[in-house]
Amino acid sequence: RSAVFIHLAGQSFDPTKFLVAKKYGQTPTGKVWEPPKGQMEGKDTRGETDVMRLLEENVRREVEEEAKIKELVNVHHTGLVYEAVEPDFPPNTYFQYHIFQAFVTPEALQKAADTFKWFHTHPKAWARMRKDKREKDALGWYRGAATGLYGRWAPGIVRMYLAKYRNA
Numbered sequence: 555r556s557a558v559f560i561h562l563a564g565q566s567f568d569p570t571k572f573l574v575a576k577k578y579g580q581t582p583t584g585k586v587w588e589p590p591k592g593q594m595e596g597k598d599t600r601g602e603t604d605v606m607r608l609l610e611e612n613v614r615r616e617v618e619e620e621a622k623i624k625e626l627v628n629v630h631h632t633g634l635v636y637e638a639v640e641p642d643f644p645p646n647t648y649f650q651y652h653i654f655q656a657f658v659t660p661e662a663l664q665k666a667a668d669t670f671k672w673f674h675t676h677p678k679a680w681a682r683m684r685k686d687k688r689e690k691d692a693l694g695w696y697r698g699a700a701t702g703l704y705g706r707w708a709p710g711i712v713r714m715y716l717a718k719y720r721n722a
Contacts (some may be wrong), residue, residue: 555592555593555594555649555650555651555652556591556592556593556609556612556616556652556653556654557589557590557591557628557636557651557652557653557654557708557711558588558589558591558613558616558617558626558653558655558656559573559589559632559653559654559655559713560570560572560573560589560617560623560626560656560657560658561573561655561656561658561717562656562657562658562660562663562714563627563628563657563658563659563660564660568720569715569716569720570696570698570716570720571695571696572589572623572662572695572696573589573590573623573658573663573693573694573695573696574587574588574589574693574694574695574696574701574703575587575588575589575590575620575621575690575692575693576690576691576692576693576694577689577690578688578689578690578691578706581621581704582700583705584702585702585704585705586702586704587694587696587701587702587703587708587712588703588704588705588708589696589708589712590613590616590617590620590621590665590690591616591651591707591708591711592612592615592619592703593612593615593649593710594608594609594612598611598612598687602699604659604671605633606631609652609654610629610631610654611628613629613654613656614619614626614629614664615629617656619686619687620689620690621661621666621690621693622665622666622669622670622693623658623663623665623666623688624662624664624665624682625658625662626656626657626658626662627656627657627658627659628655629654629655629658630654630655630656631652631653631654632651632653632654632655632684632715634652634653634714634715634718635650635652635653636650636651636653636684636707636710636711636714637649637650637651638706638707638710640668651707653711653714653715655685663693666693667693670691670693673691674691694709694711
């Protein structure tokens with residue numbers, strides 16, 4: 555699994571200013587935002603390819619699917635790995651999110667925003683898309699506690715990332 559913190563290229567680095575994607579639909583808690591993240595699928599693996607390269611490719615695919623951003627700049631692994639256990643895992647079985655950082659140009663970010671805008675004005679086209687392409691329906695900037703991070707793992711992943719970069 556991998557997650558990526560995307561910052562705007564050409565700006566002074568602020569670890570708290572990163573993109574989050576909005577989950578399509580509602581959740582019981584009303585929390586719907588998270589950094590783009592996901593897990594490798596069978597189509598992502600090739601036995602002869604280095605695992606770190608596969609994880610970076612996974613990041614790029616997830617960002618294109620969830621955030622509609624096709625061009626990332628300076629994608630790199632942060633050295634952070636978030637490890638946890640799913641409730642139905644057997645003893646001593648874990649999963650990991652490898653945490654990446656990347657940057658997006660204002661132009662590439664605008665293209666992504668325009669794509670989401672187009673989908674919102676063309677609901678029939680949105681409905682015809684594969685489910686994994688409709689998983690998220692907007693982009694926004696992380697706003698601390700006001701963001702409403704979605705899921706069990708996103709809050710911990712964000713805390714880990716901010717702990718590293720706020721003190722850097």
